[in-house]
Amino acid sequence: MSNPAFFEFLCRMGDNTLVLGHRVSEWCGHAPVLEEDIALANTALDLIGQTQMWLGLAGEVEGNGRSADDLAMLRDAWDFRNVLLAEQPNGDFGQTMMRQFLFDAWHVSMLEALQQSSDARVAGIAAKSVKEAAYHLDRSGDTVIRLGDGTSESHRRMQAALDLLWPYVGEFFVADEVDSAMAEAGIAPDPASLRAAFDRRVADVMSEATLTIPESDFAHKGGKSGFRHSEHLGHLLTQMQWLQRAYPGASW
């Protein structure tokens, strides 16, 4: 492989959307009301569609003939490069929507920046995905506001969700050698450069939602490097990959 850092980067983008997309799809048939069920399923579908593009390009860049499906279904937990936030369990509906909002707030800024990528294929995928991500952000932001500034029970749950998930936000913005190589090549932005816009976006929504952003900036790390995923990823993969594990090579 001529560019292992590029492959890593593409796996990060694709694994984020794949793992979060799978998580969100777990709501299918279980959401509090039909409209939300449909909205969650559609969000998951968009994310899985984006995965197809990112992992498809990852396989192409790797040059070993692996398809997007191969990368999604035949790798084990230690090869996944998603941030820890994406793999966290759904919890209640509020926790799912808080996770979605925190992800969307980063995702939109990231995709906006990637539209200027020096790699035309990356810019193309970003331009396609950013429209969908912006639509997700509209909805997740609205929902966080409505539930945060809702009843005392919904407020309590949303504050608990924010407290629980906030320590997973930092991982988006800490650069490692893969990020530095991508920034240097002009393929992707320096992750830290996205923080100010993210903080502004989150602060606006949380203040409208009457929620308090935790003061600590402690950050769990290890997802995007693959060094240490949380215990939840393995369980997710046993669900997502069981068919390929039980019937290797099955297709329809």
Add this chain to the structure above:
Amino acid sequence: MKPAVDQVWDWLDQVPDPEIPVISVVDLGIVREVRWEDDALEIAVTPTYSGCPATSVISMDIETAMRDRGVTDIRIKTRISPPWTTEWLSDKGRAKLVEYGIAPPRPAGGPDACPRCKSSNVERISQFGSTPCKAQWRCRDCMEPFDYFKCI
């Protein structure tokens, strides 16, 4: 047999969208280019939403339609850039959507009127709907729910 590109466009305009069969794939604006590459007919198609399950069905339908008309060497290419926008929906397609009961996309972010009774007294039920490209709205006058084609 090597039919003219214009002829192929006409044929494509008879291939219905699998989810909204009143409009064609050309009305939807997803056919980006038709050209002959030597003896192969190359058709560039762009997906509406990246995860839309109809995309592969559409490619199959296009291929079948071309084969039915005697073209055998067909290459369908997926082109994601520039990304599909609802601005590419044809005027003919928009009119057909309304007739079918789906409010066409508007930059304002919502329908201007109920496609059934034309009342402008409408409200959003959900930002998402029965397919990735639609949202659910309701008319407060005739009380009917209806689909709105999301504007992207």
